[in-house]
Amino acid sequence: MPKLSRILLIAGLAAGLAACSIKKNDLADPPVPLGDFVLGHNIVIPDNLEMVPLSREASKEEWKEVMTKAMEDRFGRYEGTRMYDFGVALNAYALAPPGVPVVAAPKSVLVITVNIWDDATQTRLNPKPKQLTIFEDLSADTVIGSGITRNKRKQMETLSYLAVQKIQDWLVRNPQWFTDNPQVGDNTENDPNPLAPFMAQAGVTPEEAAASPSAQIAPPAAVPATEAIAVAPIAATPAVPAN
Template sequence: MIRILALLASLVLLAACEETQLNEAKEDLGDFNMRVSFVYTDKALQWPLSRAAETSEWNEPIERALEARLGRYNGAGKYDVAITLEGFLLATGGIPVLVNPKSAAVVNVFVYDVTTKTYLLKEHQMKIFEDTTGESAIIGSGYSRTKAEQIDGLALKIVDGLEEYMAAQHAEKGWFNGEGRPETATQTLIEPEVSTEPAATAAVAE
């Protein structure tokens, strides 16, 4: 039995991925420059079996990740970015090695081109799962991470996923390729509607 558990532990460690870092290298985002960002969390659903958390606890971590990752681009264009938190599950303690619940979140993201007054991305849903590394791979993040650490990690993964998606769209569809963008504009991204339907976020349980 001990040998079996040791083997399982070694396999879990091999499967663990590198943790997403705040200061990773920039992507190619063309003329992207984030004029303003919005974060909406007040209507997010907390899934059953999740650690208890107020939706307001997500705002600052997501805003911080947005500024760190997307606020560093200084292209000639002007774009507004919004993220709405639809639902989340913060893992509790499980059974080490055998059953390790994983924290997850579902968000809708919006990217608005201020100059053309059009959405490049509107209500694009993303399913985000926390990184699995070292200790959390064996005993689960419910034991190895505090609630704040779980939220911080997911917030960074949300913005990391958005940044990578935007880079892919820039390469494949020519997003952020405008030239000679004006420095000012009067219209701001329209406040997105946050879905309260369980179906919109039940995917996190998949």
């Protein structure tokens, strides 16, 4: 078994054993409190997305579509008045392929980097880009191997749903962002990145994977362009009155 595949298998099994219960779909529940939050710009950046060898292949456009929808499904439910902008850089992924024996069935995994901005002040609230690693949920079919029981689209939708759920957990752990005077800071640490060895072989560091030309959109004057690693908000577009 290639070295990276062993890394993914061990990491996937560890994640599965650590998850004692399956996360239910909570989108029908009331949104968790986030102050006066309303979703502003929802920018998903797939430019530097890397695929791990032996993975099912998915295009950058497919990933962007699925992740954008997952962000809208969760954060589009809020009806506050203070706008927050997101930049989500898709770094690397592995979608468990079909036909892998149970004994070696790897879990699909996705690595992303996230920035959140206070739209009103054009301030990035997390001092450093937030790296998150997402494994498939623990269920009967992922124990067998989701490459056998789930098609590619379902794997992507599951990982994107869990990724945005993890972004929500990150927001909840930083209540200082959701006040009348949002404060810069982050009360959390970045997740380990099991795909880092592959990204290094491909010549892409996690920091580079979070940066892309399309992410350097009009950085705020207070933040040098070289520091606008994921995404800077775009000036709000006035609403067009309905005819």
